[in-house]
Amino acid sequence: GQNIDQPTEMTATEGAIVQINCTYQTSGFNGLFWYQQHAGEAPTFLSYNVLDGLEEKGRFSSFLSRSKGYSYLLLKELQMKDSASYLCAVWGKGSGDKLTFGTGTRLAVRP
Amino acid sequence: GAGVSQSPRYKVAKRGQDVALRCDPISGHVSLFWYQQALGQGPEFLTYFQNEAQLDKSGLPSDRFFAERPEGSVSTLKIQRTQQEDSAVYLCASSLGQGNYEQYFGPGTRLTVT
Numbered sequence: 001g002q003n004i005d006q007p008t009e010m011t012a013t014e015g016a017i018v019q020i021n022c023t024y025q026t027s028g029f030n031g032l033f034w035y036q037q038h039a040g041e042a043p044t045f046l047s048y049n050v051l052d053g054l055e056e057k058g059r060f061s062s063f064l065s066r067s068k069g070y071s072y073l074l075l076k077e078l079q080m081k082d083s084a085s086y087l088c089a090v091w092g093k094g095s096g097d098k099l100t101f102g103t104g105t106r107l108a109v110r111p
Numbered sequence: 112g113a114g115v116s117q118s119p120r121y122k123v124a125k126r127g128q129d130v131a132l133r134c135d136p137i138s139g140h141v142s143l144f145w146y147q148q149a150l151g152q153g154p155e156f157l158t159y160f161q162n163e164a165q166l167d168k169s170g171l172p173s174d175r176f177f178a179e180r181p182e183g184s185v186s187t188l189k190i191q192r193t194q195q196e197d198s199a200v201y202l203c204a205s206s207l208g209q210g211n212y213e214q215y216f217g218p219g220t221r222l223t224v225t
Contacts, residue, residue, distance in 0.1 A: 031212070042115075042202065042216035043154070087153050097142055097212060098167060101153030 002026040004102035006088050011108045012078055020073045020086050020105045028093025034062050034073045035087040037104065043087055046073070075107075083109045113137075115217035117203050123223045124193045132188045132220045134203030140215075141208035143186050145178055148200045148219070157201075160186060161208060193224045 003025045012018040024032070031050040035043035047055055049064035049071060061074040073086055085104040092100060116135045124130050136143050142161055146154035147170075156170040162183035171178070175194075180186040190197055200221050204214040 033213075035216075042218045044216070045213050048213065089153075091212065097161075097206070097208070098144065098156045098159050098170075099154075099214065100156065101146075103151070104153045 002090055002092050002100040004088055004090055004100060006086075006102040006105045008103065009106045009108070011110060012075075014078055014080060014109055014111050016078050017074065017076050018078060018107065020075075020088075020107065022071045022073075022088030022102060024069050024071070024088070024090050024102075026069070026090055026092045026100075029066060030091040030093055032062075032064055032071050033089040033091065033099060034060075034071075035089060035101075037085045037087055039084070046086075078109050080109050080111070083107060115203055115205055115215050117201075117217040117220050119220060120218060121221050121223075123225060126195060126224055127192055129189065129191045130193055130222065132190075132201050132222070134186045134188070134205075134217060136184065136186070136203070136205030137215055138184075139207070140205035141183075142206045142214075143180060144204045144206075144214060145186070145188050146202040146204065147172075148202055150199075154202055157188070190222075193222075195224050198222055198224045 006022045034046040037043040047062035059076045087104045088102040089099040145157040148154045158178045159167040160180040175191045177189045200219040202219045203217045206214045
């Protein structure tokens with residue numbers, strides 16, 4: 001089976017940097033995804049990590065350590081529109097193509 | 112269309128009624144997934160198709176849930192004899208498959224069972 005943990009809620013200030021952590025336990029590992037979901041909307045893809053290290057894409061970066069079962073999503077220069085839930089999802093070996101999602105981290109960006 | 116579409120967007124059913132939820136994936140996408148998302152939770156996997164073949168239905172919570180994709184494109188998730196615990200958002204996602212694993216999600220159907 002797979003177990004994914006991420007904080008339930010976080011608050012940050014506009015213009016700041018925030019790091020959202022995700023730890024996972026899985027019997028096999030193919031890759032890790034981060035999705036953004038605004039309230040009442042579909043999740044949208046942010047990043048995919050399969051190898052250790054940092055992947056940077058504009059204001060968003062994602063880090064993976066496979067040996068530690070750990071990932072984080074880094075959001076820089078926060079904007080009000082970044083207020084959303086951030087979902088960590090693991091693609092495990094032997095699970096076909098399905099993803100196992102964490103419960104999501106609700107980020108509130110304050111002025 | 113440009114993205115994954117789902118219909119209806121909202122459905123209210125009386126307990127015991129049958130419902131059918133439709134998903135139109137992105138044209139050419141081989142893989143199609145159904146997820147159930149309860150309020151304040153992440154999506155939970157229900158079932159997965161590759162073309163018309165249902166390769167994994169391990170997440171379907173009971174035999175009241177049934178999904179099909181007869182021509183490898185549009186998919187329908189059917190819930191028989193709905194119960195209050197079935198109230199959730201049902202998300203459909205599709206991907207190109209064949210080594211490209213980014214999943215594109217539809218807006219979901221919010222099902223409320225009264």
